[in-house]
Amino acid sequence: MIPLSDADKPKFVASRRAVDFVEDGMRVGLGTGSTAAWMVRCLGRRVREEGLKIAGVPTSTRTAELARKVGIAVVTLEDAGWLDLTIDGADEFDRDLTLIKGGGGAHLQEKIVATASDRMIVIADPAKDVARLGAFPLPVEVIPFGWQATQKLVQRLLAGMDVDGRTATLRMAGDTPFRTDEGNYVLDLHLGRIGAPRDLALHLNQIAGVVENGLFMDICDTVVVGHADGTVRLIGRAGKEETGRIDLADAESLIADL
Ligand SMILES: O=C(CO)[C@H](O)[C@H](O)COP(=O)(O)O
Numbered sequence: 729m730i731p732l733s734d735a736d737k738p739k740f741v742a743s744r745r746a747v748d749f750v751e752d753g754m755r756v757g758l759g760t761g762s763t764a765a766w767m768v769r770c771l772g773r774r775v776r777e778e779g780l781k782i783a784g785v786p787t788s789t790r791t792a793e794l795a796r797k798v799g800i801a802v803v804t805l806e807d808a809g810w811l812d813l814t815i816d817g818a819d820e821f822d823r824d825l826t827l828i829k830g831g832g833g834a835h836l837q838e839k840i841v842a843t844a845s846d847r848m849i850v851i852a853d854p855a856k857d858v859a860r861l862g863a864f865p866l867p868v869e870v871i872p873f874g875w876q877a878t879q880k881l882v883q884r885l886l887a888g889m890d891v892d893g894r895t896a897t898l899r900m901a902g903d904t905p906f907r908t909d910e911g912n913y914v915l916d917l918h919l920g921r922i923g924a925p926r927d928l929a930l931h932l933n934q935i936a937g938v939v940e941n942g943l944f945m946d947i948c949d950t951v952v953v954g955h956a957d958g959t960v961r962l963i964g965r966a967g968k969e970e971t972g973r974i975d976l977a978d979a980e981s982l983i984a985d986l
Contacts, residue, residue: 732979734956736766738853740982741954741974743767745962746815746851747774752781755808757841758795759816760788760834763851767815769982772798783808787816787841788834788909811845818850819864819942821857821951825850825965826925830867830942833899833908839940842947850951857953861925862891865916867899867942868932872913878937879915885931890923912939 732740743766750756750771758768768791774780776799784800785808786792795802805811816838820828827850829835842848870878879896886894899906899914906914922928922943929943953961954974962970 732976732983736979737956737958737976738954739763739766739851740770740976740979741956741958741960742851742853742952743770743815743954744974744978745954745960745972746849746952747771749813749815749849750774750780750782751812754812755783755785755803755810757811757814757816757845757848758784758786758791758800759814759838759851760786760791761817761832763817763853764791764815765794766982767851768794768800769798772800773982775799785811785841787837788832805841805844811841812847814842814845814848816842816848816850818852818856818944818948818951820861821850821852821948822859822861823967824945825948825951825963826861827944827948828861828864828866828942829944830869830914831864833867833869833906833914835867835942836869836908836910836912836940839944839947842944847950848948850948852951852953854953854955860921861943862919862922865897865918866922868896868915868917869908869910869912869939869941870915871937871939872905872911874937875913875915878935881935882915882917882932882938885935886917886919889928889931891928892920893918910939
């Protein structure tokens with residue numbers, strides 16, 4: 729048996745705690761990324777071992793593949809109509825539970841799915857907890873047509889915003905531009921610090937060619953932070969906190985899915 733890596737421990741701990749919120753009959757949004765992949769494995773185990781009946785709406789083709797592999801019934805958002813809960817990772821979260829998402833380039837589907845849910849739970853490791861957003865580059869999905877013009881308009885906007893950095897770089901996948909599941913491009917905005925996230929998000933989405941930005945405001949209800957020693961911290965709105973503990977040995981049967 730391969731041991732759980734140090735990097736995976738917090739991801740497993742947060743995921744294992746978060747799937748306790750899933751109940752029989754729920755329609756659940758399934759996030760994207762390495763942390764969300766642990767959540768999908770934990771949820772798959774509940775489906776297989778407890779007979780939990782859920783419909784999962786994946787936020788990417790990657791997540792859809794994994795969900796099917798672990799035994800979760802996959803449906804589209806169209807089929808589900810509305811969701812009870814979405815569980816997803818994040819690149820950063822702050823005290824207001826505002827998020828930066830899109831490190832995996834799936835933030836458009838993730839935002840649609842999360843906002844079509846009664847509740848969003850974010851699973852994270854402690855490194856994602858920041859006093860101020862912006863060290864992680866902010867992903868902005870753009871239409872490929874005329875993307876250089878969109879990039880110029882984004883950089884012009886940044887000149888008047890409360891941020892430290894002002895460059896917008898095209899995300900690459902090797903020698904070619906990275907493409908989202910919708911076939912779009914991603915500009916990564918290197919801002920260093922985002923002083924007024926709401927202002928920035930609203931202005932970005934006004935630019936022709938911008939499809940969606942990776943700032944999630946007033947969407948996340950709870951962040952579950954996993955720690956490598958098995959402790960888990962739940963942060964709710966208005967700073968409400970709760971702690972707990974997850975048995976790391978519980979990850980063993982899931983390692984085979986890796
Ligand atoms: O927004 C995302 C994908 O678009 C991910 O949730 C985010 O990038 C976090 O990923 P990871 O759990 O691998 O750190």
